[in-house]
Amino acid sequence: MALAGADTLRVGQAATLTFTLTDVASGQPIQDLQPYLGAPAHGVILSEDGATFEHTHGEAVGAADAGHGSMPNMPGMTGMNPGIGHGTSGAAVFGPEIALHHTFETPGLYKLWGQFQTHDGAIVTADFVVRVAQ
Secondary structure, three states: OEEEOHHHOEOOOEEEEEEEOEOOOOOOEOOOEEOEOOEOEEEEEEEOOOOOEEEEEEEEEOOOOOOOOEOOOOOOOOOEOOOEEEOOOOOEEEOOEEEEEEEOOOOEEEEEEEEEEOOOOOEEEEEEEEEEEO
C-alpha cells in the first residue's frame, strides 16, 4: 500500500490523497477491489489531539477495467468513470488507485486510515501519519 499526495498538504487547500494497492505476493496492482459498505473505500482522518475526526469515502481513479461501465448511484461516483469496470459476476470492480479528498483546517499531524474490500471479501485497512503545513 502506498499513499501519494501527503507530502504537499497545506491548511485550507483541497487535497487529494491517493492510495495505490499492490498484491504483496505477486507485486502486481490490485485491480479487482469491490465496493465496501457502498463505496470504493472508506477513510478516517483524525487530528493528533483528537479534536478533529472526519469520515470520508474514496473514489476509484485510473483505469482498472477502462470503459466497461459506471456506478452512477454509488456515493462519491458521478457518471462514467474509467476506473470502474465489472467483474465476471457483474459487480463493480476498481483499483489499484483509490483517492480521498479532504481540506485540512488546522496544521499538525494527522492519522489517516483507509479501508478497502478485496475480490474475496477481505477488508484491508491501511494507516498513515501525515503532516499538514500552515
